[in-house]
Amino acid sequence: MSQAVARPVERPAAAVEGRGPRRRGQSRLIARLLAAYTWFMIFYLAAPILVMIAFGFNDTHSRVNLRWQGFTFKWYGKLFDIPDLSQALRNSLLIALVTTIVSTVLGTMMGLAMGRYRFRGQGATDLLLFANIAAPELVLGASLLTLFITVQFQRGFVTILLAHVMFTIAYVAVTVRARLAGFDRTLEEAAQDLGADPWQTFRKVTLPLIFPGIMAGALLSFALSIDDFVITNFNSGQTQTFPIWVFGATRVGVPPQVNVMGTLIFLGGVTLAVIQALAARRRTLD
Numbered sequence: 001m002s003q004a005v006a007r008p009v010e011r012p013a014a015a016v017e018g019r020g021p022r023r024r025g026q027s028r029l030i031a032r033l034l035a036a037y038t039w040f041m042i043f044y045l046a047a048p049i050l051v052m053i054a055f056g057f058n059d060t061h062s063r064v065n066l067r068w069q070g071f072t073f074k075w076y077g078k079l080f081d082i083p084d085l086s087q088a089l090r091n092s093l094l095i096a097l098v099t100t101i102v103s104t105v106l107g108t109m110m111g112l113a114m115g116r117y118r119f120r121g122q123g124a125t126d127l128l129l130f131a132n133i134a135a136p137e138l139v140l141g142a143s144l145l146t147l148f149i150t151v152q153f154q155r156g157f158v159t160i161l162l163a164h165v166m167f168t169i170a171y172v173a174v175t176v177r178a179r180l181a182g183f184d185r186t187l188e189e190a191a192q193d194l195g196a197d198p199w200q201t202f203r204k205v206t207l208p209l210i211f212p213g214i215m216a217g218a219l220l221s222f223a224l225s226i227d228d229f230v231i232t233n234f235n236s237g238q239t240q241t242f243p244i245w246v247f248g249a250t251r252v253g254v255p256p257q258v259n260v261m262g263t264l265i266f267l268g269g270v271t272l273a274v275i276q277a278l279a280a281r282r283r284t285l286d
Contacts (some may be wrong), residue, residue: 049266056259063253075256082257088245089261091157095241096226099164104218106165107172111213114173115180132170140167141234148235155237163235164225171224172217179213212280219272226265 059070080086114125132140144163148155187209191201207214229243236244246258 052259053263053266056256056263058256058259060256063255065254065256065259075260079257079260082255084240085242085245085249085255085257085261088240089242091239092226092242095157095161095164096222098161099168099225100218100222102165103168103172103221104214107169107217107221108176108210108214110169110173111176111180111217112210115177115183116185129170129173132167133174137167137228137230141231144231145234155235156239159235159237160232160239160241163231164228167231168221168224171220172214175217175220176210176213179210183209212276212283215276219269219276223269 055065055068056075057071057073058065058068059072059074060067061069110129113119114122141163144159144166145155148159153159183206187205188201191205192198196204227243229247232241233244233247240248242261246254249255249258
């Protein structure tokens with residue numbers, strides 16, 4: 001009995017040859033559309049920052065800095081001519097600096113404990129940390145305000161500082177914990193086998209390896225603190241920070257010094273981020 005043998009269906013050579021160029025053309029078109037969309041989104045997100053930088057050079061002659069009237073550098077020379085604005089900026093920088101130090105130290109210890117050990121109540125701790133990150137700022141601000149009023153604690157510089165430390169610790173802890181996810185514990189064991197005590201092991205082995213995560217958490221906490229408005233507005237009392245002063249000035253007109261200060265803060269943040277990225281790249285290459 002004869003057996004049927006399955007043979008592959010032969011397709012015309014023209015169809016096979018035409019499919020390759022067509023697919024390459026479609027791939028090039030999709031790549032160009034994705035590139036155009038990416039650049040559009042980058043420009044869309046950067047447009048407010050570019051407008052802020054540009055109006056720091058606007059030669060306006062009134063408090064209303066909404067219409068371009070000419071180019072000038074004079075506002076950089078008159079940066080601190082408004083005492084209340086200068087004091088508000090100093091408050092924001094000082095609060096952000098102290099917040100970064102405190103939250104980085106406490107958050108790093110929390111991240112180390114949660115990333116390396118298993119303990120009772122760890123699930124509840126995780127839930128609390130992520131709830132702190134996910135909760136709306138309105139809820140956090142109102143809750144802290146209720147707490148300070150209940151204990152009759154006068155609102156001001158200290159309450160702003162406590163509020164900022166409270167909501168930035170979670171970001172540092174989560175960042176450091178993520179850095180520990182791929183940490184090789186055998187390196188610590190090797191250091192201890194060679195005679196290093198726990199402190200030397202942490203300082204010379206553990207800390208350098210998790211430092212990128214610590215630095216990322218510190219920069220994140222600084223950025224969150226210096227531009228926070230909602231939580232600060234609930235707990236500021238008579239103390240003014242830079243965002244609160246700008247919000248109040250919008251009723252009568254924002255002076256060009258605000259744009260200049262915003263530009264300098266933005267450039268400072270970008271500089272720190274670039275330095276961190278270059279340092280991380282150098283450590284990777286080494």
